[in-house]
Amino acid sequence: MIGVAIVTRDLVKRYGRRRALDGCSLVVPRGTMMGLVGANGAGKTTWMMAVAGFLRLSSGSIDLLGRGPFRAEVHSGRFAILPQDSALPLEARPGDILYRYARMQGLSPEAARRTANEMLAAVNLADRANNSIRSLSHGMRMRVRFAQCFIGSPEVVLLDEPLNGLDPIEADRIRRFLRARRGRQTIVISSHNLHDIETLCTHVAFVEKGRVTRTSTLEAITRASSRVTYTLAAEPSDMAALSAAVPGATFAWTAETHDLVCTFEAADGDVAAINRKLLPALLAQTDVLAVSSGLSLEQAYLGS
Amino acid sequence: MKSLFRIGQVAVAECAGAVRSRRVLVILALYLLMAVFCMMWTITILGKMEAELSKVLQLPETEETGIVSATLWKSAPFQSMVKSGLKNDLVYNDIEGRHPVELIYAWFAFMCAPLLAMLVAGNRVADDLKSGAVRYALVRVTRLEWTLGKYCGQVMLVAFALAVSALGAWVVAVFRLSGIGMFELLPTMFDWGFRAGMYALAWLGLALGVSHVTRSGSRASALCLLAIALCAGWPGILKLLSRWLDCQWLDHFDAIVPSSAALSLWRRSFAPLFTGGAHLLTLGLTYLMLGHLVFSRRDA
Numbered sequence: 001m002i003g004v005a006i007v008t009r010d011l012v013k014r015y016g017r018r019r020a021l022d023g024c025s026l027v028v029p030r031g032t033m034m035g036l037v038g039a040n041g042a043g044k045t046t047w048m049m050a051v052a053g054f055l056r057l058s059s060g061s062i063d064l065l066g067r068g069p070f071r072a073e074v075h076s077g078r079f080a081i082l083p084q085d086s087a088l089p090l091e092a093r094p095g096d097i098l099y100r101y102a103r104m105q106g107l108s109p110e111a112a113r114r115t116a117n118e119m120l121a122a123v124n125l126a127d128r129a130n131n132s133i134r135s136l137s138h139g140m141r142m143r144v145r146f147a148q149c150f151i152g153s154p155e156v157v158l159l160d161e162p163l164n165g166l167d168p169i170e171a172d173r174i175r176r177f178l179r180a181r182r183g184r185q186t187i188v189i190s191s192h193n194l195h196d197i198e199t200l201c202t203h204v205a206f207v208e209k210g211r212v213t214r215t216s217t218l219e220a221i222t223r224a225s226s227r228v229t230y231t232l233a234a235e236p237s238d239m240a241a242l243s244a245a246v247p248g249a250t251f252a253w254t255a256e257t258h259d260l261v262c263t264f265e266a267a268d269g270d271v272a273a274i275n276r277k278l279l280p281a282l283l284a285q286t287d288v289l290a291v292s293s294g295l296s297l298e299q300a301y302l303g304s
Numbered sequence: 305m306k307s308l309f310r311i312g313q314v315a316v317a318e319c320a321g322a323v324r325s326r327r328v329l330v331i332l333a334l335y336l337l338m339a340v341f342c343m344m345w346t347i348t349i350l351g352k353m354e355a356e357l358s359k360v361l362q363l364p365e366t367e368e369t370g371i372v373s374a375t376l377w378k379s380a381p382f383q384s385m386v387k388s389g390l391k392n393d394l395v396y397n398d399i400e401g402r403h404p405v406e407l408i409y410a411w412f413a414f415m416c417a418p419l420l421a422m423l424v425a426g427n428r429v430a431d432d433l434k435s436g437a438v439r440y441a442l443v444r445v446t447r448l449e450w451t452l453g454k455y456c457g458q459v460m461l462v463a464f465a466l467a468v469s470a471l472g473a474w475v476v477a478v479f480r481l482s483g484i485g486m487f488e489l490l491p492t493m494f495d496w497g498f499r500a501g502m503y504a505l506a507w508l509g510l511a512l513g514v515s516h517v518t519r520s521g522s523r524a525s526a527l528c529l530l531a532i533a534l535c536a537g538w539p540g541i542l543k544l545l546s547r548w549l550d551c552q553w554l555d556h557f558d559a560i561v562p563s564s565a566a567l568s569l570w571r572r573s574f575a576p577l578f579t580g581g582a583h584l585l586t587l588g589l590t591y592l593m594l595g596h597l598v599f600s601r602r603d604a
Contacts, residue, residue, distance in 0.1 A: 055603045070443075071446070072445050075443075081443055089432070091324035092320075097317075104317075104441065
């Protein structure tokens with residue numbers, strides 16, 4: 001399938017009587033950055049492990065880059081994963097281990113050394129290249145684990161909780177690194193931090209009880225193009241004036257948060273057009289403290 | 305070719321990782337020390353025994369340890385004693401007249417090769433499975449390549465340990481024995497080290513095979529020690545079984561433990577050395593593949 005990086009169909013993974021994956025189907029388009037959102041034990045990690053070929057599935061099918069399920073002889077260098085809770089060999093050195101992984105992917109010694117150095121620089125660990133992994137802090141180890149995913153720019157990268165344990169500065173560095181890869185690589189991120197998913201991803205999949213319950217673009221899920229929230233100083237006194245400004249829209253006022261939610265159809269225009277029509281009417285009645293489009297991902301997830 | 309290349313990469317990573325791991329370094333250092341002390345101790349004992357023998361036989365006293373032993377090789381009762389101990393005339397013919405120091409090192413190397421293999425390699429795979437480190441490799445190489453790479457890495461490591469121990473034993477011999485041709489002895493010590501390395505091929509396969517079936521490093525090490533004990537007792541078990549069940553053909557199952565091929569490695573001629581080596585390599589790879597079979601069918 002052209003334009004599709006990963007297709008999983010009806011994946012089932014049983015651990016005894018429990019089903020970690022229970023008919024999990026998900027399609028990840030090429031070049032997208034997809035966020036997996038779900039409760040603890042929903043099956044996000046299991047799905048990633050299954051795609052990486054680490055798990056023996058009870059049933060279901062996986063197609064990775066149009067070449068069937070993961071096989072190292074086919075997918076080595078084209079696919080990478082940051083597995084959760086998997087430690088790198090403690091006695092290894094970051095520079096050496098990245099070089100060795102690059103060599104295993106088939107890179108020449110020069111290219112392997114170059115990419116290892118580049119990746120260490122990208123995660124701000126160039127000065128620790130020759131220290132043992134054992135001597136690195138938790139956050140530093142996480143950055144080395146992150147770095148190994150991008151050796152040789154694989155087409156598909158799965159990241160399980162990539163920002164776990166990182167300080168704000170390093171987390172921001174990783175976010176910027178990932179944003180720079182949007183559209184160039186297919187990246188799937190599993191995270192409990194919905195804000196991270198919201199700021200990084202173009203697509204989102206909700207996973208519950210081993211199944212994908214909903215998947216779409218972030219914009220569609222958060223209804224970013226059909227809903228605007230205005231935080232106001234006071235409740236607008238003349239709702240009719242607002243309705244007159246945007247005839248097709250509906251308005252809902254929440255007194256606790258002082259939020260006025262405007263929901264509209266695509267025919268009414270985009271968010272900018274709605275703002276142009278509505279803001280004058282609102283400002284005539286009260287002060288506008290903040291404007292935001294759509295739901296937050298958290299609101300969308302909790303409301304789903 | 306790509307597969308061989310990837311196996312090589314895993315082997316190099318394994319070897320480098322093992323050398324950097326403190327546990328393996330300690331075991332290698334201990335092994336070297338054991339080889340050195342074994343040589344020192346046996347040379348001392350040998351020297352004392354020879355002095356006593358010289359006195360009893362009223363021979364002229366000599367400071368050259370090994371001279372009386374060389375004479376002993378010529379005595380018929382001594383020959384028959386060694387023959388009955390070996391239970392293999394061919395091996396006896398091949399080692400007859402060899403310098404005792406050389407044979408002491410050979411005995412040590414063969415005796416300790418299983419333990420060295422088990423202690424160095426026993427937990428390497430299990431530890432990687434437990435920590436999840438294996439996953440970083442498995443998106444780059446196949447499970448089979450990973451297993452074979454681990455094996456090759458450990459073979460390189462044990463070969464290094466045996467070479468260093470042979471050198472250490474030789475240095476001790478040079479310092480303690482003034483009368484021997486030291487440069488003639490060095491290649492023979494390495495030769496015995498090489499033969500012990502061939503013997504270790506099977507034990508390494510067994511150690512890594514066992515290590516594939518559990519995720520606990522300490523459990524893997526314990527299982528390895530159990531495997532050594534089982535292999536040591538295997539001929540006895542077979543004898544008992546064949547007697548009880550009256551099945552003589554059961555004796556042929558002796559060939560499934562490494563010790564069955566050990567004596568071939570004490571032969572001088574190429575043919576038995578080659579067949580013995582091939583037997584041990586086959587055994588090692590069989591143990592390894594049995595472990596791999598379990599690993600390939602389970603979650604990583």
